[in-house]
Amino acid sequence: MQFDWPYLFSLLTFADFWKASLVVVQLSLLTWCSGVVLGMGIAFARRSRSRVLRKAAALYIWLFRSLPLLVLLIFIFNLPQMFPALQGVLGNPFVASAIALILSETAYIAEIHRGGLMAVQKGQFEAGKALGLSRGRINAYIIVPQALRISLPTLVNEFITIVKMTSLVSVISLAEILMVGERLYTDNFKVMETLLAVAFYYVLIVTVFERLFAWLEVRLDIQRRTPDAIDAEALRTTLPPASAPSRRSVQPSAKPILEVNGMTKAFDGKCVLDGIHLAVHPGEVISIIGPSGSGKTTLIRMINGLEQMDKGEVFLSGRSFIHAGQPDYALPWRTQITKIGMVFQGFNLFPHKSVIDNLMLAPRLHFNEDPRTLRQHCLAMLDKVGMLEHAYKYPHQLSGGQQQRVAIARTLVMKPSIILFDEPTSALDPERVAEVLDVIARLAQEGITMLIVTHEMKFAFSVSDRVVFMENGHIAVDAPPAEIRQMTGSRIHAFVNDIAMS
Numbered sequence: 001m002q003f004d005w006p007y008l009f010s011l012l013t014f015a016d017f018w019k020a021s022l023v024v025v026q027l028s029l030l031t032w033c034s035g036v037v038l039g040m041g042i043a044f045a046r047r048s049r050s051r052v053l054r055k056a057a058a059l060y061i062w063l064f065r066s067l068p069l070l071v072l073l074i075f076i077f078n079l080p081q082m083f084p085a086l087q088g089v090l091g092n093p094f095v096a097s098a099i100a101l102i103l104s105e106t107a108y109i110a111e112i113h114r115g116g117l118m119a120v121q122k123g124q125f126e127a128g129k130a131l132g133l134s135r136g137r138i139n140a141y142i143i144v145p146q147a148l149r150i151s152l153p154t155l156v157n158e159f160i161t162i163v164k165m166t167s168l169v170s171v172i173s174l175a176e177i178l179m180v181g182e183r184l185y186t187d188n189f190k191v192m193e194t195l196l197a198v199a200f201y202y203v204l205i206v207t208v209f210e211r212l213f214a215w216l217e218v219r220l221d222i223q224r225r226t227p228d229a230i231d232a233e234a235l236r237t238t239l240p241p242a243s244a245p246s247r248r249s250v251q252p253s254a255k256p257i258l259e260v261n262g263m264t265k266a267f268d269g270k271c272v273l274d275g276i277h278l279a280v281h282p283g284e285v286i287s288i289i290g291p292s293g294s295g296k297t298t299l300i301r302m303i304n305g306l307e308q309m310d311k312g313e314v315f316l317s318g319r320s321f322i323h324a325g326q327p328d329y330a331l332p333w334r335t336q337i338t339k340i341g342m343v344f345q346g347f348n349l350f351p352h353k354s355v356i357d358n359l360m361l362a363p364r365l366h367f368n369e370d371p372r373t374l375r376q377h378c379l380a381m382l383d384k385v386g387m388l389e390h391a392y393k394y395p396h397q398l399s400g401g402q403q404q405r406v407a408i409a410r411t412l413v414m415k416p417s418i419i420l421f422d423e424p425t426s427a428l429d430p431e432r433v434a435e436v437l438d439v440i441a442r443l444a445q446e447g448i449t450m451l452i453v454t455h456e457m458k459f460a461f462s463v464s465d466r467v468v469f470m471e472n473g474h475i476a477v478d479a480p481p482a483e484i485r486q487m488t489g490s491r492i493h494a495f496v497n498d499i500a501m502s
């Protein structure tokens with residue numbers, strides 16, 4: 001039998017094929033979009049703390065990944081035999097196909113999302129939590145956008161798989177591309193010509209969508225973005241005047257702004273903090289030093305609820321803030337957390353947001369401030385840490401020291417009563433350490449209350465009102481630097497000298 005080229009070319013303009021292509025596109029998009037949304041729900045359920053939810057999600061994924069799509073399609077299309085009331089809905093092959101495809105694809109896409117969610121660094125959630133954002137907002141604004149960006153290539157791949165899988169729905173008589181072809185070649189026996197036309201339509205759909213998604217990937221790729229140029233000098237003149245640095249005035253007699261009472265914590269049965277008591281007064285700068293593993297970071301993380309304590313309580317401005325056994329996101333914590341700022345060792349900037357958006361995210365969600373005023377305030381804080389000209393860059397376009405200065409500005413825009421610093425310079429190259437320490441020293445001069453975990457002894461002794469020396473989960477020394485300098489022959493003296501020599 002001769003290959004019929006004119007017949008093949010005529011099929012490229014055959015109306016039924018174009019209509020069937022539209023059905024394939026509609027069905028694929030509906031399946032993919034529903035799968036992306038529902039799959040995210042299942043992925044979260046899979047990571048939920050609720051055992052029931054975790055089990056239910058795992059069961060769903062196991063079941064619908066095990067069932068062949070063909071079996072599912074025929075089963076759903078024939079369900080009205082058991083439940084005649086469903087005939088009105090499932091009697092429509094498009095609806096039955098969509099339901100079967102969505103049920104099946106959601107299971108696969110949920111696992112893709114789970115991979116994406118797992119790839120987002122834990123510090124991102126903690127940064128959101130430290131900024132007082134609810135779990136839902138952290139997920140919506142910080143975690144999910146990053147997870148989707150990570151999974152996009154795999155999700156696109158899944159879309160293409162869906163397009164090809166739609167050919168199976170011909171089994172329940174939906175007029176998609178393969179079905180149109182089958183009808184033709186069973187009439188005229190021109191199998192090769194017809195199947196080539198069928199292939200053409202699938203390749204065309206896949207190519208169009210591949211191009212579309214490739215364009216989307218480029219648009220979403222922040223690595224390719226060049227930041228808008230900024231005239232920092234001109235911008236500075238539009239900013240609200242920086243408040244004149246208030247001379248530091250520590251009032252030891254005033255009520256503590258932060259009080260830690262009997263804080264105790266064990267990890268895997270090993271006591272890491274053993275009944276810590278600490279009072280921080282307004283305007284005070286306290287450095288926490290001590291050997292590795294003495295519990296400094298754990299202490300600071302428990303003060304703002306990033307880690308749960310076993311015993312004890314934290315008071316903020318005289319009010320109970322966190323206590324042992326308190327559920328995560330309990331009300332007192334929720335309402336007061338923005339008063340405590342946190343600067344992390346690893347910066348934890350949001351990589352999918354520009355510098356200015358990193359600063360604006362939390363205040364925009366917390367405070368009912370006019371967006372223009374808020375933006376000006378954020379720019380002023382960037383100016384304060386010497387980062388104004390970098391306002392429209394992304395975190396990956398900054399050095400470590402610059403990222404840490406942005407992280408400090410992000411904390412300052414929340415107008416906290418006290419800022420906790422967890423080894424703010426430990427992740428920096430030696431030549432970048434000074435620029436961050438300078439910023440912290442300036443904040444100290446302005447009278448901002450600070451609790452700083454640090455290994456920078458010279459800095460700690462020069463800016464602090466008190467130095468707290470921790471050892472084996474205890475506070476071994478809590479005294480002004482001048483007093484500590486007199487403690488020759490003591491353990492802290494030896495420790496400080498050791499660090500200074502190293």
Ligand SMILES: Nc1ncnc2c1ncn2[C@@H]1O[C@H](COP(=O)(O)OP(=O)(O)OP(=O)(O)O)[C@@H](O)[C@H]1O
Binds near residue numbers: 267290294296
């Ligand atoms: N999530 C955790 N699970 C188990 N053990 C932990 C956890 N976090 C901290 N620890 C342990 O608690 C102890 C204190 O850790 P922590 O990070 O508070 O010490 P640190 O004084 O800050 O040390 P470094 O100066 O090295 O950062 C260490 O022995 C550490 O291994």
